[in-house]
Amino acid sequence: MSDYISELRRDLVDAAAREQAAGRATRPLRRWAWSPTAVAGALAMATLLLAVVLTLTTLAPPPQPSDAKIVATVHLGGQPDGAVLAGGSLWIADFEGRVVRLDPATHRVRSRIGVGGTPRSITAGGGAVWVVSNDSEMGGTSSHLVKLDARSGRVLAHVPTSGYGGPLGFGAGGLWLYTNEHRGDVERIDPDSFERTAFFPFETGRGLAVAANTVWTLRDGSVLQIDPVTGRVSRIAGITSRFGDGDGAVLADRDGAWITGTVDGLVSRIEGGRITRRIAVGGLPGVMAATGSALWVSATRTLPDRNELVRVDPEDGKVVQRIDLGYRVPKALVPVEKDLWVITSRGEAMLVTPA
Amino acid sequence: MPAATLRTDDELLSSDDPEAFGLFYDRHVKSLLGYFARRTHDPEVAADLTAETFAAALVARRRFKAGGAPAAAWLFAIAARRLADYQRRGRVEQRLRRALAIERRPLSESDAAMISLLGDDAARSVLEELPPEQREIVAAHVIDERPYDELAGELDTSEAVVRQRVSRGLRTLRRIRGTRR
8 A cells, every 4th residue: 555545544543533532532421320300300301392392383484385395306417517598598517528508498408518628617698608618627727718509509619718717707798707717817808709808907806797787706805896888896895804715606686796705604795885784594605596586595514514505585684495405516506487407516407496 | 354344335434443434445545546636637636635535524424324325426425526626726625634633644756656547547558658577566556456465475575675666667657657748
């Protein structure tokens, strides 16, 4: 056995032994003595507990008829990393160099389109599906942009970008993308000529969304709003002390945006240039989507790793439902009318629908 | 074969005996190293991801439900998540190793070569490029997973000599592969 393998084994077994010893230390050293006083106390506690349970059962609201549940799972394979709805199809970026086209009505995979590299981001707009794919699996410095026809799935263009690709967004005058995610370079390009029409060097950044003629991105604990007409960048500070190590996500709409990716595990709502709500979803929030009157957020709890789909009432910020996803990490949430498709790290598309 | 190795993965994960986790590790460490090496093309990163994955598995093993998904699938689900995190962040988390007081170990040259080989789908054909005396012993140890002492007995030599031959073979492989890139 190699030195590395045997040393790691020893470390793990030692850690298991320490954990075992710590567990033993907390156990009682002798059996509990059944004294009459203790039995009476236990009975009193049990009666009190029963009373509390009965009270809570009476007060607890009955299950909501609108509770959503997973009604179908489609096995896509690969390593999904983002998805979008366009032209009546779900388009899923697969880290293994493909885009999977899924018919949300029949739940069938219609095609798998090779785009090369390792797709990093996907968006839709202008009758096209846009994918940025990095040329090296481990990042590197180059990437290319692929434009697919949202009706036929045909590859319309395949052009190099100016750096390592990151998040994409469509609207506000073109296609917005991080062309050098490590440096935080955001560009807008013309969707037909692919000419660069705007450039913002933010140094660092993550997450990108476009809505209502505003471009949103995140940087160093702040939310940046770009006015595409004037090029003015507004900074809303104090979202948190800093963003976490993982990706931050922005879900923008007509009135503002929802933000995740903060170390405090909160989902923040930004409207009118200020934070209007903070919601703790339990665990670290990841991807988001909005369907009708619900905000959906994925949340990961660690130690051990578990994932949940959390349904939030955006009006009052209350968590109204949790759906356990086990070890499946949601990589994208895509609303299709009232339903929600959850694309997971295990190569599945799961349909969540109101009961 | 010791009786302990006949226990199922489920039994090993639910055991209170620390050595049981070691046996579980023995069964899966090489396939996990290969899995990460194929995807990262970097032995150091593959080693780090493997260590963090086993640390996560150690912490989470009480929640593993025996009789459900196979333990290997459970382990690889943890691995896939670690890999995705690494691909997004550009670095390997050490959170769980720190929590368990497991320090990061440096990787020797021969360990790095061994991990690269585990990640090579065409490992057998790569081995063809080695001189015969090195090829057989590297294949026996790295691919067939035969321990040094067993090979030493078979070849009627010392364990140290076998270690040296394997190490030399892996170094040669690294040199051959390195000159191509």
